[in-house]
């Protein structure tokens with residue numbers, strides 16, 4: 001594959017870019033990355049967590065699985081996934097400044113994130129704000145950003161009760177996921193502040209097949 005572009009996206013910021021059909025985006029990370037995709041022909045046609053889970057008939061997706069849109073179109077295929085230690089998440093929405101403050105007010109920071117925080121450690125923004133900012137130039141309103149595909153966010157889910165827990169399981173350095181565009185796309189992601197473990201910068205590269 002020929003590399004067309006490569007960047008490092010700083011901790012707790014967002015990134016957006018366009019992919020032509022057949023191009024591959026490689027996202028390298030050691031902490032959570034909230035990823036979304038839209039059809040460039042119709043930006044209202046966007047990634048959908050529920051359609052993706054049902055199409056693949058599972059809640060954890062990996063190499064060979066597809067990302068589906070709201071009207072059941074193939075948006076992307078995961079062509080490679082080197083994350084072996086854990087799984088990616090399709091349950092959660094985005095974190096946000098408001099979300100962190102709500103958890104603090106309700107005294108639930110430890111329940112959600114498994115550790116205590118000093119006030120200055122609580123970020124004033126998160127993936128919601130990062131994705132909103134990154135997608136603003138494309139005219140996408142924050143409320144039209146779908147709940148993301150949360151790469152490297154390993155959740156423990158009880159299959160009987162449905163109870164979900166965050167874990168601190170994250171990838172080793174050098175881990176990446178390759179996603180191939182099945183149509184022309186606008187894609188965006190946020191390098192999550194990832195409160196359970198502390199966010200890190202995220203690598204992104206685009207390849208021509």
Ligand SMILES: [Zn+2]
Pocket residue numbers: 032034094095096126127128190191192193194
């Ligand atoms: Zn986040």
